[in-house]
Amino acid sequence: MTTTGAQARRQIITEHVLKHGTASGAELAELTRVSLMTVHRDLDELARRGVLRRFRGGVSALPSTVFESNLDYRLGVNRAEKEAIARTASELVEPGMSVMLDDSTTALALAALLADQAPLTVVTNARRVVDVFAGHEEIRLISLGGEYSRTHDSFLGVPCLEAIEALSVDMVLVSTSAMDARMTYHQEQDVVLVKRAMLASGTRKVLLMDRTKLARTALHRLAPLEDFDHLVVDAGVDGELLAALGERTDVRVAPAV
Numbered sequence: 019m020t021t022t023g024a025q026a027r028r029q030i031i032t033e034h035v036l037k038h039g040t041a042s043g044a045e046l047a048e049l050t051r052v053s054l055m056t057v058h059r060d061l062d063e064l065a066r067r068g069v070l071r072r073f074r075g076g077v078s079a080l081p082s083t084v085f086e087s088n089l090d091y092r093l094g095v096n097r098a099e100k101e102a103i104a105r106t107a108s109e110l111v112e113p114g115m116s117v118m119l120d121d122s123t124t125a126l127a128l129a130a131l132l133a134d135q136a137p138l139t140v141v142t143n144a145r146r147v148v149d150v151f152a153g154h155e156e157i158r159l160i161s162l163g164g165e166y167s168r169t170h171d172s173f174l175g176v177p178c179l180e181a182i183e184a185l186s187v188d189m190v191l192v193s194t195s196a197m198d199a200r201m202t203y204h205q206e207q208d209v210v211l212v213k214r215a216m217l218a219s220g221t222r223k224v225l226l227m228d229r230t231k232l233a234r235t236a237l238h239r240l241a242p243l244e245d246f247d248h249l250v251v252d253a254g255v256d257g258e259l260l261a262a263l264g265e266r267t268d269v270r271v272a273p274a275v
Contacts, residue, residue: 028060035079036091042076089171092123099228099252102272104128107250111135115188118216119147121172122193124226144172174208182215190220196234199262203236210238222247229254243267
């Protein structure tokens with residue numbers, strides 16, 4: 019098959035797995051009408067690029083305690099809840115503030131609302147957040163460079179850390195992949211280091227979490243819940259857990275969608 023054919027086939031595979039979460043090699047071979055060996059080569063390439071994650075017999079877009087999902091998968095999950103959280107979080111932001119946004123999909127949902135809060139200074143390492151603000155004259159936009167991550171469509175690494183450490187902002191708004199009643203977590207060390215640097219740069223720290231990320235852990239500890247001034251969650255969080263979280267920080271529940 020030609021290179022163009024291979025690219026088209028891998029796009030079909032990616033869209034199928036992003037929609038269904040997981041798929042077997044045999045299922046994908048039937049879908050694309052090529053041999054199982056060809057599908058395995060495609061999956062190896064998609065895994066190498068960080069688009070999907072291999073496991074014995076198939077491939078997954080779902081997160082685990084050691085692997086974060088690809089951004090494209092996360093963009094399609096719990097969209098209504100993330101938008102509700104973003105609306106509630108936007109009420110914390112006032113015109114004239116300097117704010118820092120991470121590369122989470124919830125922060126991206128928030129970015130779409132913040133243009134109405136202008137003038138603002140916005141700092142971010144997320145390429146898609148940069149795209150949101152690039153055309154707004156009343157937004158002073160500071161992009162954090164570094165090593166580009168295809169999985170997150172953002173910039174990480176030492177250059178990003180050094181850029182963050184040179185700044186001090188009024189508010190930092192971040193999300194992460196997992197949290198229990200005491201601690202926040204993420205699967206990737208490079209991401210943890212960037213988020214920690216962001217939190218250290220902010221006068222006020224806001225955590226944005228939908229219910230699917232709660233009562234979970236991941237490989238690396240990020241920060242204790244007490245380090246955040248505010249936690250914004252959606253209305254689907256269990257009441258008992260909300261009470262436990264409220265003992266450690268100010269919890270704001272986004273209205274039900």
